[in-house]
Amino acid sequence: MVNSLLASTSTIYGGTYLDYLFDSLKNLYQEVEEIVFIPYARPSGITYTEYTSLAEIAFQKIGKHIRGIHTFENPVQAIRNAEGIFTGGGNSFVLVSELYNQNLIPALQEVINSGTPYLGTSAGSNIAGPSIRTSNDMPIVYPPSFATLGIVPFNINPHYLDPIPNSKHKGETRETRIKEFHQFNDIPVIGLREGSWIRIQNQQIVLKGEGLTARGFEKDKTPYEIEVETALDYLK
């Protein structure tokens, strides 16, 4: 019964916040008037209020209201009553710490699995997998756990980057990092390029995005490209 959209990024190059997703968001939130926004990931350290305003400006363009979860007296109850939910990007460690701090993980799992429309971008997509162990973020705070919602049976690596040809930099490539992940973890990983998203609807998990492939990583397999419109339910 999950009805969700998990995007690699909120904004693509040359675009404005969420604009490339508007058509899909109208569909996701078709029966929703007010969306509860989770601003905990605080990109560049902006405040919850500033971040909520950004989301509000974008959603006004498709006739939806936004209310920040921090403005509710009881955040767990806010999630239980929400018509729709959106978790914005930023720092996954900060986001997950505050979700645990507010005891929101079980409530989110419950309502999203019961069909409350859920949008995640970047860190907000990352938490839809079983853990943030494939986050790209800097571990600036220590969360009580890396375990997250498990709405999809694989981990997501947002903002997936291909190795830069002829790079002189000796830091690990994204592919190397995900291979290291599979030395210690069994679950598959989807490297989701900017402009790609995953749509979960009618009990199917489908890769979306204009003309983009995603990169699939399974333990002990060679990484491979996944075409748009591929059903990802085979990944377990």
Next chain:
Amino acid sequence: MVNSLLASTSTIYGGTYLDYLFDSLKNLYQEVEEIVFIPYARPSGITYTEYTSLAEIAFQKIGKHIRGIHTFENPVQAIRNAEGIFTGGGNSFVLVSELYNQNLIPALQEVINSGTPYLGTSAGSNIAGPSIRTSNDMPIVYPPSFATLGIVPFNINPHYLDPIPNSKHKGETRETRIKEFHQFNDIPVIGLREGSWIRIQNQQIVLKGEGLTARGFEKDKTPYEIEVETALDYLK
């Protein structure tokens, strides 16, 4: 009494493992015959044995022996008895997990503060700061803590990368990530570019590296460049 060399990377573009540091390593390890190597960070998931061989091949060139800590029955005792220590790069989360697992943090702090020569590269340098909260690595395992050795009073960001001009990628730059760190943490951060290192000797902490500056980050200050040979003791 600390006698240590903390390098951004083990290998610079076009070079072989550690070769750009050989002169400095002869000085660091001048009274050392056998160096205890900590291979726990396992870059690309290689085994402890494979990783130790890499270090052995490099150190043979300057007449030093390497022995992997995993070959000792009692790793804590191995550190206490070590003439010199080297922690190689790889994944900081994996490294720190195993350091805690083997109860090595207090032993390392004790002997390094008492003058046992210590070399760190990349993740091995990262752990010389108070925490791995400025690591670039993927959090593929969940360590019991992010707290590390605190041999220097600031955090290190190894493989420091400047923003790529005209990039179309929307992931955070390194500078943005470190600014986010300072929303939640007070200690300074040194962005150490590949080819740079920090030398701690005679109670001074000095930036080294051929013609390279490092990037300094202090809470509520504009980031700034630091010249080679600058004493970093002012960072507290």
